[in-house]
Amino acid sequence: MQHGGHGMEESYTIRAAERLTGLPQELIRTWERRYGVVTPERTATNRRRYSLRDIEKLRLIRAAIEAGNSIGAVAHLDVEGLRRMVSGSAFSRSVSTDHEAALPNAIVLQCLEKTRSLDALSLDRALTAAASDLGPARFVVEVAAPFLERLGEEWRDAGLHPAQEHLATEMVRAQLVRLLSANQAEADAPVAVVATLRGQVHDLGALLASVVAAVAGWGVRFLGSSLPAEEIAWAARASAARAVLISMVYPPDDPRVHVELAELRRILGEGFPIAAGGRAASAYAPILETHGITLVADLRELHALLDGIR
Missing domain, CATH: 3.40.50.280 (Cobalamin-binding domain)
Structure with missing residues (x-):
């Protein structure tokens, strides 16, 4: 996975941004062009790459608009300003809930991209960090199981080589074995x-x-x-x-x-x-x-x- 100009944050394709924000790709592009809401990095082949902060800003803009604001009224706000705008509104709870759900989804997408590049070390680190950050219960339910499901889907749709699927599967297995050993009663x-x-x-x-x-x-x-x-x-x-x-x-x-x-x-x-x-x-x-x-x-x-x- 490439890194943009946002430090060492992971970056996301526009397809991933669509999934994580609930905003159609075309709408994201339009907001970028007309309002400059985010400025994604570009790869050598001119493909957009969004930082985690970009994703958060887009999600907050969506929530602010759903609360009754226009895009013109919120496009100039930074993340902190958007947080203040939606804080305390009827939508703040849904934003918080969405953010909780978005983190595991983002991790799954990160792991999938690391699988495509056969980057075993980064994949293992991502899985280990996810297990630590989310705890074993959430990791298993919200990351490991969905990731394995995605691997199966991608393999069946010829989106992954068998070698890629096998690598990722074994990395997940190793993580689960470690968690089982660490959590024995x-x-x-x-x-x-x-x-x-x-x-x-x-x-x-x-x-x-x-x-x-x-x-x-x-x-x-x-x-x-x-x-x-x-x-x-x-x-x-x-x-x-x-x-x-x-x-x-x-x-x-x-x-x-x-x-x-x-x-x-x-x-x-x-x-x-x-x-x-x-x-x-x-x-x-x-x-x-x-x-x-x-x-x-x-x-x-x-x-x-x-x-x-x-």
Whole structure:
């Protein structure tokens, strides 16, 4: 990623600015041309690059206009003046909320650009800084999971080479492993066993769930991918687990899932808390219901479920 004339701040393309501000690209260009609201840096190929302060100013201008001001009345204001204008208005709360949401979105976009350039060191630093700034819970839910989703989308749309996707995936994995190790609960904490079923070889969803569980105060036994049901059940019994968490990412139509879940339920018994989540989990909803397994929609719901079990 290039740096503009704003110190060492990260810079953003106009497409990224559109996403982060909610303003159409053409409107941003018009405001630049007519009012000089921001002056983005230019690359060697004359492409715009916006600083984080540019992004903040555009967002504040949008909020001021939504509060009833004209662009002509606010275009000359600097960031501090815009903050004062929107402060205390009905829109100040939405601006604050938007800013909170914008930071993780910006981090995901930064990480995506570092992935494109195969800049492993900068990517690792960005992920580490995000985990530190946001905390492990927000990092997993708002950065790691969305970033992995974007990587998958870009790869499927041929926007990334497999090598780029693999590099970024492994960097995220390393970060999650560090977070899991750093957040393991005390010895007397309730235990959750986390794994994927036989034939389900993608385990990053299970690793995300493991960090969420650890942050929620659980002792986590992360078993990785493609384990037979009897092994998962054995680990649950051997560790006196209070819950088993199954990640289901791919494939969405594995005929073995019914057999594996039936065996898992048989060994652990009725009433033992088993939950399943992940991109493919909803495809197995009828099977999950048959075996009394809770379908978890997302990582926030998983956190709430674990709190309820405790």
